[in-house]
Amino acid sequence: MKTISEINERIKKGKVVVTTAEEIIDLVDRKGLKKTSKEVDVVTTATFAPMCSSGAYFNIGQPKPKIKLGGGKVYLNGIPCYSGFAAGDFFLGVTSLPDDDPKNRIYPGEFRYGGGHLLEDLVSGKDVKLEAYGYGTDCYPRKRLSAWVNINDFNEAILFNPRNCYQNYNAAVNLSKKTIYTYMGMLKPNLGNAHYCSSGQLSPLLNDPYYRTIGLGTRVFLGGRVGYIAWYGTQHNPKVERTKKGIPKEPAGTLALIGDLKGMKQQWLRGASFLGYGATLIVGIGIPIPLLNEEICRFTTVKDKDIYTKIVDYSESHPSGEKSNLGEVNYEELKSGKITVCRKKVPTASLSSYSKAKEIAEILKSWIEEGSFFLTEPVERIPSVNSKVGFKPLKERPIR
Amino acid sequence: MTVSKKIVLRFPPTLVDQPVVYRLVKDYNLSFNILKASVTPKEEGLLVLELTGKEKDYQRGIDFLSRLKIKIQPLSKDVTRDEDRCTHCGVCIDVCPTQAFVLDPKTKRVEFYKDKCIACELCIKICPPRAMELHF
Ligand code: SF4
Numbered sequence A: 001m002k003t004i005s006e007i008n009e010r011i012k013k014g015k016v017v018v019t020t021a022e023e024i025i026d027l028v029d030r031k032g033l034k035k036t037s038k039e040v041d042v043v044t045t046a047t048f049a050p051m052c053s054s055g056a057y058f059n060i061g062q063p064k065p066k067i068k069l070g071g072g073k074v075y076l077n078g079i080p081c082y083s084g085f086a087a088g089d090f091f092l093g094v095t096s097l098p099d100d101d102p103k104n105r106i107y108p109g110e111f112r113y114g115g116g117h118l119l120e121d122l123v124s125g126k127d128v129k130l131e132a133y134g135y136g137t138d139c140y141p142r143k144r145l146s147a148w149v150n151i152n153d154f155n156e157a158i159l160f161n162p163r164n165c166y167q168n169y170n171a172a173v174n175l176s177k178k179t180i181y182t183y184m185g186m187l188k189p190n191l192g193n194a195h196y197c198s199s200g201q202l203s204p205l206l207n208d209p210y211y212r213t214i215g216l217g218t219r220v221f222l223g224g225r226v227g228y229i230a231w232y233g234t235q236h237n238p239k240v241e242r243t244k245k246g247i248p249k250e251p252a253g254t255l256a257l258i259g260d261l262k263g264m265k266q267q268w269l270r271g272a273s274f275l276g277y278g279a280t281l282i283v284g285i286g287i288p289i290p291l292l293n294e295e296i297c298r299f300t301t302v303k304d305k306d307i308y309t310k311i312v313d314y315s316e317s318h319p320s321g322e323k324s325n326l327g328e329v330n331y332e333e334l335k336s337g338k339i340t341v342c343r344k345k346v347p348t349a350s351l352s353s354y355s356k357a358k359e360i361a362e363i364l365k366s367w368i369e370e371g372s373f374f375l376t377e378p379v380e381r382i383p384s385v386n387s388k389v390g391f392k393p394l395k396e397r398p399i400r
Numbered sequence B: 001m002t003v004s005k006k007i008v009l010r011f012p013p014t015l016v017d018q019p020v021v022y023r024l025v026k027d028y029n030l031s032f033n034i035l036k037a038s039v040t041p042k043e044e045g046l047l048v049l050e051l052t053g054k055e056k057d058y059q060r061g062i063d064f065l066s067r068l069k070i071k072i073q074p075l076s077k078d079v080t081r082d083e084d085r086c087t088h089c090g091v092c093i094d095v096c097p098t099q100a101f102v103l104d105p106k107t108k109r110v111e112f113y114k115d116k117c118i119a120c121e122l123c124i125k126i127c128p129p130r131a132m133e134l135h136f
């Protein structure tokens, strides 16, 4: 048994022992669970994948004379932002698209520049065009503002992602006769390919399946600097089917993350385009797990072959909202490049980058070892399997 | 002097089942690497070759192909990867018709074998961070 403050003490003294969620697997195999859980203090987990429920809020200070953005309109590089806040604030979502983007009118749409690309441009220090329209009040008389700004011109630029870090995700296939373009990528007809999106054995919530250590207020790596868990994420759904070891077999827990966009790195926040689907942001996240006891240590030894997910048809059952399951498959099989679905050999590809996730886990490890990153006691637990929190489809009550 | 060029050949239906490439090797001392081969619905044959040999032999080989009424085009488009933008996710692997992308099982990085690329451009719009670039 260890406490977080004991681990922090060891970080301060330069004596902390940190491994990545990949390294711990071998270590426990070699030395056993008991010894390893005593010797190792922290395991680092990570993911680097497209996460559409991401965005940032900004405060512009005020030009002279002042303008009321609230209730008006705000564009950055032509991308519409949400301005329903106070006079100086607005929010930018990563899937937002310019009004004149053809979207899917020319099918499949390319979505070359959206909110995610704009965030990447801001993080890399580029100037972007701010255009704002206010309706004019006695205290905020200005009606129009058009100016170049970069990230340093804002008072605050805060990344705030309502849903990141999905604990497991579907493997997507296409049973239909035509190619489909989805948020899981281009899916070829007649089971032509299967796409998955999880860093598997490195993925944060798969290494702490019941959220024993990861909680509200946990300090994390977000986009290349320190961030925090603000809340559990939207669609958080802990009560799904799990394996005997407690690993969810379908999309389950999620996290809402927050952090200062200033100082984040372009390398870990990448604008992305999904053909026929839309624009988004690829987000880099790393989460430390303190090995407080043997059980927590055992959870971090989860391997790709212990993590199962369901194969879901994205041509019909997923869009119509029907449950479908064409079988279960584990991440070792998915990563081998080929799986079998309905007796057919299907090539696989990933949307989430394992090699980049590994890099993030290594960076977080070095921050902790250097003594520049300390662990936090969660302020509150994330709702787990015994809570009331869960996902439900919308019960549509038609307006007559 | 040896030359090595990538070319696109379009065969009329009458030639599809002829051993043309074999003649290039036997009669003109050229070596080849087939980058893509297919027959279109109109039974026109499409062959993308990398052809290597002595400059003189190469020219004679090309003349031979022209005499057979095979349309020859240089493969002039070039697809490169912006290494800095590539996140090594792997989405491109299953779209590429020539297996130019390979996931290294050890490093888990996606290697791009440019010599296998036939510049079909499929990966350009598929790559989410748009790391694949087309040059003319
Ligand atoms: S899809 Fe793009 S980013 Fe992903 S591995 Fe291929 S080239 Fe790299």
Ligand code: SF4
Residues within 6 Å of the ligand: B079, B095, B096, B097, B098, B099, B100, B101, B116, B117, B118, B119, B120, B121, B122, B123, B124, B132
């Ligand atoms: S352009 Fe892209 S998809 Fe086409 S052959 Fe080259 S690497 Fe493969």
